[in-house]
Amino acid sequence: MEQKRWRCTVCGYIHVGDTPPEVCPVCGVDSSFFEDVTDDTPAAEDAAPPAPKVDIPRGIKPALFKISYGLYIVTSVNGDKINGQCANTVFQITSEPATVAIGINKSNYTHELIQASGLVGISILGQQGHDLVRNFGYRSGREADKFAGISYHTGGSGVPILENCVAFLEGKVAQQMDCGTHTLFLLDVLAGDLVSDSEPMTYAYFRATK
Numbered sequence: 001m002e003q004k005r006w007r008c009t010v011c012g013y014i015h016v017g018d019t020p021p022e023v024c025p026v027c028g029v030d031s032s033f034f035e036d037v038t039d040d041t042p043a044a045e046d047a048a049p050p051a052p053k054v055d056i057p058r059g060i061k062p063a064l065f066k067i068s069y070g071l072y073i074v075t076s077v078n079g080d081k082i083n084g085q086c087a088n089t090v091f092q093i094t095s096e097p098a099t100v101a102i103g104i105n106k107s108n109y110t111h112e113l114i115q116a117s118g119l120v121g122i123s124i125l126g127q128q129g130h131d132l133v134r135n136f137g138y139r140s141g142r143e144a145d146k147f148a149g150i151s152y153h154t155g156g157s158g159v160p161i162l163e164n165c166v167a168f169l170e171g172k173v174a175q176q177m178d179c180g181t182h183t184l185f186l187l188d189v190l191a192g193d194l195v196s197d198s199e200p201m202t203y204a205y206f207r208a209t210k
């Protein structure tokens with residue numbers, strides 16, 4: 001019997017089997033992030049004449065899993081629309097001038113707003129931010145108003161900034177790179193400030209305490 005294909009909605013990893021894996025070996029999210037794509041029309045690259053399969057050495061995925069991350073609410077705006085999503089892929093690239101990079105799944109509503117306006121807010125979560133991860137990371141702003149009941153203010157560039165964060169940045173897209181399932185946006189940092197002196201939340205801390 002043909003096995004099912006499961007796609008990680010965070011990083012795009014494809015798992016073949018009767019059930020999704022407990023943990024994504026690439027980005028570490030749990031099985032609830034996997035969607036059944038068995039019946040999906042194969043992506044253009046899948047439908048192309050068979051190319052030699054790259055056999056990823058088994059060690060790469062567990063090694064990737066050891067990269068440390070923080071957790072952030074990445075927001076954007078377009079006209080009267082605002083949205084935000086949880087992200088771990090936020091990296092400082094340079095400090096003078098300040099630039100950061102973010103990796104955002106192309107299917108996310110936040111991606112749509114970022115591409116439309118070029119504006120991004122980054123709220124750096126503290127160690128009490130579990131509910132914010134759940135609110136912004138497990139459903140799309142296309143189906144729910146994720147800012148309902150959330151305290152935030154509008155930053156100088158127009159993006160939402162959460163009140164409950166340890167620090168924030170505002171940025172404008174300077175460059176972007178197509179990375180398959182994701183877009184890597186390089187942001188010029190326009191503004192930023194500390195909000196509290198609490199410890200920031202790491203992905204490892206979230207996983208250990210969720």
Ligand SMILES: Cc1cc2nc3c(=O)[nH]c(=O)nc-3n(C[C@H](O)[C@H](O)[C@H](O)COP(=O)(O)O)c2cc1C
Nearest residue numbers: 085086087088089104105108109110137139140141
């Ligand atoms: C812990 C955690 C980390 C995540 N990291 C990312 C990330 O780095 N990039 C990304 O595109 N999605 C990431 N996601 C998934 C998005 O937050 C999720 O798909 C969200 O529902 C997208 O919402 P939107 O459609 O409203 O933009 C993460 C989710 C969680 C829970």
